[in-house]
Amino acid sequence: MRSAKLSLVLRHLRDHGPRSRARLATDLDLTRSAASALVAELSDLGLVRAAGIERGGLGRPGTSVELDGATVCGIGAELNVHHVAALALDLSGRVVAEHRLGIDAQQESVEQVLDRLVGLIRRTDDDVRAAGGYTVAATVGVAGLIDRPREVLTVAPNLRWRDVPVGAELRARLGAPYAVSIENEGNLAAIAEALPGDPNRQDILVIFGEVGVGGGIVAGGRLLRGHQGYAGEFGHMIVDPRGRRCGCGRVGCWETVSGLRALLDAAADPEDAVRDPALSLDDRLAELNRRADLGDTRTIAALDSVGSWVGIGSAMLTNALNPSAIVLSGYFAEIGRHMRPAIEEQLQAGVLAPHAGGTRVEFSTLGFTAAVRGGATVALDAVFDDPTVVALQRADALLGGAR
Amino acid sequence: MRSAKLSLVLRHLRDHGPRSRARLATDLDLTRSAASALVAELSDLGLVRAAGIERGGLGRPGTSVELDGATVCGIGAELNVHHVAALALDLSGRVVAEHRLGIDAQQESVEQVLDRLVGLIRRTDDDVRAAGGYTVAATVGVAGLIDRPREVLTVAPNLRWRDVPVGAELRARLGAPYAVSIENEGNLAAIAEALPGDPNRQDILVIFGEVGVGGGIVAGGRLLRGHQGYAGEFGHMIVDPRGRRCGCGRVGCWETVSGLRALLDAAADPEDAVRDPALSLDDRLAELNRRADLGDTRTIAALDSVGSWVGIGSAMLTNALNPSAIVLSGYFAEIGRHMRPAIEEQLQAGVLAPHAGGTRVEFSTLGFTAAVRGGATVALDAVFDDPTVVALQRADALLGGAR
DNA sequence: ACTCATTTGTTGAGATGCCGGACAAACTAG
DNA sequence: CTAGTTTGTCCGGCATCTCAACAAATGAGT
Known part of the structure; x- marks a missing residue:
């Protein structure tokens, strides 16, 4: 209920850009008081920040509010025949870290390929932390059929893999404090093209x-x-x-x-x-x-x-x-x-x-980054769905520094 | 806000059948008090009613609550080459009225066909009122391409119609106190097959x-x-x-x-x-x-x-x-x-x-009734989306007897 | 038959959050 | 410099949810 309203405001800022509290109120059919309170809570969570003064109009100028990209990041990764890649996006859609590695999946074992990908995700997460942020989730795009309920890569003709539980394998190797999910590569590329707003x-x-x-x-x-x-x-x-x-x-x-x-x-x-x-x-x-x-x-x-x-x-x-x-x-x-x-x-x-x-x-x-961008977008969806999760995540990230 | 919770309860009853207030509370993650209050409000709106005692378990048996089909109905109609039809469904999915008429759309004028369809919808609405209920909305399926934003039948090869504003025409002829919308026939048939729950x-x-x-x-x-x-x-x-x-x-x-x-x-x-x-x-x-x-x-x-x-x-x-x-x-x-x-x-x-x-x-x-059933389902969606609308609709239906 | 545990539905107190109005602040237009 | 306009905040009132307590209705055990 509360998180639903927070989510509404956060998505609106993402989809339609920075704006004042008063503008948010009229756009989302809230009172100015409610909008103020919601913005204050999002600000406490570290998700939005002041973005300057809106001059030009009549009356008192509004103080614009925008997504605060500095802290919260989502990671998108990709597991393909000729390369693995990972990319971190912050809330505002800025690329915080990006890594890419050429491989030949047909010549290497499943374990080797997974290890390489995990290394890349780790380095990306390290970059995020070095930049003063933390990772809320990671989504990995795989070039093959993903059975979603079971989180298993069923068939990947080009990788020549069959029935690999990629989700569980990655989670076990990463041991990360953030959620890890898998998805078909083409689906992630599609998400990246569906520009919010x-x-x-x-x-x-x-x-x-x-x-x-x-x-x-x-x-x-x-x-x-x-x-x-x-x-x-x-x-x-x-x-x-x-x-x-x-x-x-x-x-x-x-x-x-x-x-x-x-x-x-x-x-x-x-x-x-x-x-x-x-x-x-x-x-x-x-x-x-x-x-x-x-x-x-x-x-x-x-x-x-x-x-x-x-x-x-x-x-x-x-x-x-x-x-x-x-x-x-x-x-x-x-x-x-x-x-x-x-x-x-x-x-x-x-x-x-x-x-x-x-x-x-x-x-x-978007070139070759479509899938990883889509993955990072999906990872960030957790925050847009329920902004209050970052309160827990932030505590986890600060306390559980060792993984 | 409140209507969202009411909607949740009402949909749950539709999708998973009658159940006690306590069961609703656990299913929907509410407290028993909240569930009771919501059921009471839905009952005041005439949307749910008591359905008997749930015996068999341990402890005090619950009083089951179910959708009250008696009053609120949605109308689905169909405009096809060889027939027009209309059907009324109550909240619980029971058929309250049904009418069907063979025509030959290619031999008759657009006006004639629309008049016949309007007559059928009127008779169906009359049946609903005779049964002590009232109509909340009507959705008409048409055998052709419907431009939704404009509510226009763009092209219908089999009817041999082009660019007919079916929505506006029907509304004008019906002058009905309920909402009238149009949709592609195949889409309505699809909705009818998507059994809730x-x-x-x-x-x-x-x-x-x-x-x-x-x-x-x-x-x-x-x-x-x-x-x-x-x-x-x-x-x-x-x-x-x-x-x-x-x-x-x-x-x-x-x-x-x-x-x-x-x-x-x-x-x-x-x-x-x-x-x-x-x-x-x-x-x-x-x-x-x-x-x-x-x-x-x-x-x-x-x-x-x-x-x-x-x-x-x-x-x-x-x-x-x-x-x-x-x-x-x-x-x-x-x-x-x-x-x-x-x-x-x-x-x-x-x-x-x-x-x-x-x-x-x-x-x-479902045979030939698929499209009209789907239409009635869409019409009833208005109630499931926001159960409080029936408070207004009911007042309208009782006061504005003359149309 | 009686008691006890269990579950249901209701009630009332307290907490939370939203709305409406009032108010000061900050700016533009004239 | 004044009047008008818009913004953001504060506070009382209202609606709604939660929590805890309680009576009601039943099955299980003795």
């Missing part, structure tokens, strides 16, 4: 492309996880039954025609440098962008073909979900501008609603 | 098949409407680009291979009685069921083929949404038992998650 980012479809294609659905500002947490596996929708065999064993999965490999195969001969896995992905995509800019016929045809498939799949999902935007992330964000016409053409053609239901095609600007 | 019916995918194929998505117990309210248009996902032309003008829409027409075309020659539109749909489907039971090769092959397509589309949506159940409604419910093997085969083959992510294939038992 932006009305055009409350019902979105995020499609994340690398070798595989995944993603997530945000509906009404909330992540759609499905019954067991398996929602968002767009890459394995079968769109071309007479097509190519997929890594998952099926034929014609969407990622076989819209994934990175499909693009590279269509755009270049096997000996071409853009198909050399030893070179950095950024460089190879930059080269394709250059060729497309110069008007290279084969490159443009490849981008058109892949773009059409991206559009066909997007149209199906748009008929089902009617999102306000489709956010293309991963390699699509790097090279998608050349695919846009083909994607939009298929979207117009394949969606029943006029003007494709108003769905816009957008490209992510 | 059943944990296996909180994340479901409802597919409704007649000539067209539509449906709705319930995620976390809440209807997924999308940005503009166009979500759930599964029938026009393009699944077979080399296939047949659809009524919407595109090629290969899912409903061209899984709709009723596809089944009838495959199962019988043009002169066969099962393809005679003059005969009742129920009789024709019964005949197909009979033939399949007798082992007729062509019928079984047709059901297998259509079932496979139903399964292929379901698998795509299951990858994206991970529902706990796919509820097949409309003509699928009548004849689906012969399709089940083909559907489940494609689901297993097309879903990445092991065992198809635990998604079960179920058949609706």
Whole structure:
């Protein structure tokens, strides 16, 4: 009841930016007295602070209140085939710490990979503490199917892992005083794209492309996880039954025609440098962008073909979900501008609603940090859900310095 | 504030059935005093009543409290190509009144059809009043795309309507003291299948098949409407680009291979009685069921083929949404038992998650009343959201007898 | 049959938090 | 410099929740 009001105020400050107590009162339909009292309590918890004077209007200027980012942080981490990463975000959305490490999950044991990830999370937490803050929770994104109720990684074709209780393993290794949860990587990337407070980012479809294609659905500002947490596996929708065999064993999965490999195969001969896995992905995509800019016929045809498939799949999902935007992330964000016409053409053609239901095609600007940012956002949700938890957490963090 | 707690209690009684005040207190983490006070207030509002003594346990037996269905009703209505219908549900889910009228929307003017529907809603409301109750709200399901923010029927291929402000038209004609809202028919059918309190019916995918194929998505117990309210248009996902032309003008829409027409075309020659539109749909489907039971090769092959397509589309949506159940409604419910093997085969083959992510294939038992039931449920949501509204509504209903 | 433990529902006292109004503070407009 | 406006705080009143106590209704044990 009390925490619900505190949560309301805190979220409002996050979603709509700093503002005076009086403004909070009118926005949230409270009295000025109530707003003042709530702000005072949030201030005692170390979650908000004064942010300067609001000059310009008529009458006495208000003292603006903003989220206090200094102390409370959430950690997002990522466990992927070619890298592990961790990132800490404070309440105000600032990056406090960031670490990244290249690995080859297929060549290392499960234990080794988990140890590396735990090391990264520890270092991130250390950075947070060094900066005078503390960690409230950590959420780890994994490139595979996460059975949420059981907190088990069920299947990860690209990692080649099966039935690993990642949540319990990480908790045991970390022994941390903060909560640790796991989530599908694409789902976290989707959360990162659902910008709080932006009305055009409350019902979105995020499609994340690398070798595989995944993603997530945000509906009404909330992540759609499905019954067991398996929602968002767009890459394995079968769109071309007479097509190519997929890594998952099926034929014609969407990622076989819209994934990175499909693009590279269509755009270049096997000996071409853009198909050399030893070179950095950024460089190879930059080269394709250059060729497309110069008007290279084969490159443009490849981008058109892949773009059409991206559009066909997007149209199906748009008929089902009617999102306000489709956010293309991963390699699509790097090279998608050349695919846009083909994607939009298929979207117009394949969606029943006029003007494709108003769905816009957008490209992510978060790059490779989408998943870890989403993870940190989820971790911070604990605070926004119930701001009073930090009272306990803070005591824990100060007392239990040894872990 | 207070209404939030009242709402909590009322919903709990709906979702988990009658129970004592003490049980409510422990379930909802309240004190017994608070629970008593809340029940007393709900009782004053005429929403709950005593339901008998709970014998059997140790100690003093509790007096069970249940939803009082006698007074408060919600109306659901439906506007479809071949019929209009209306149904009133009381708080406890009992059908208080039901009316149905065959029409041919393509032969009549928009005004005529709306007048017929209004007449049906009026008669239903009269029945409610005759039974000593009153109507709190009405929700009308329409077979077409509803732009929710604007409350306009954007496009309805089967009705052949475009840009009709159905909400405003109905309100003007009814001049009713209760709220009137509109919604897509498939979405209402989906709500009707999401049984409150059943944990296996909180994340479901409802597919409704007649000539067209539509449906709705319930995620976390809440209807997924999308940005503009166009979500759930599964029938026009393009699944077979080399296939047949659809009524919407595109090629290969899912409903061209899984709709009723596809089944009838495959199962019988043009002169066969099962393809005679003059005969009742129920009789024709019964005949197909009979033939399949007798082992007729062509019928079984047709059901297998259509079932496979139903399964292929379901698998795509299951990858994206991970529902706990796919509820097949409309003509699928009548004849689906012969399709089940083909559907489940494609689901297993097309879903990445092991065992198809635990998604079960179920058949609706609501028949043609699904949409109107869903509409009445939505109408009653106003009461469950804020039980105090009935205090005003009741005064209105008693005073403003003339409308 | 009687007593005791157990559970229910109600009641009253106290605490908490919100609302409304009053008030001083701080600023703009003229 | 004054009048008007808006902000933030303080205080009495009200509603609501909690806590503790108590009577009522039952089963279990002797």
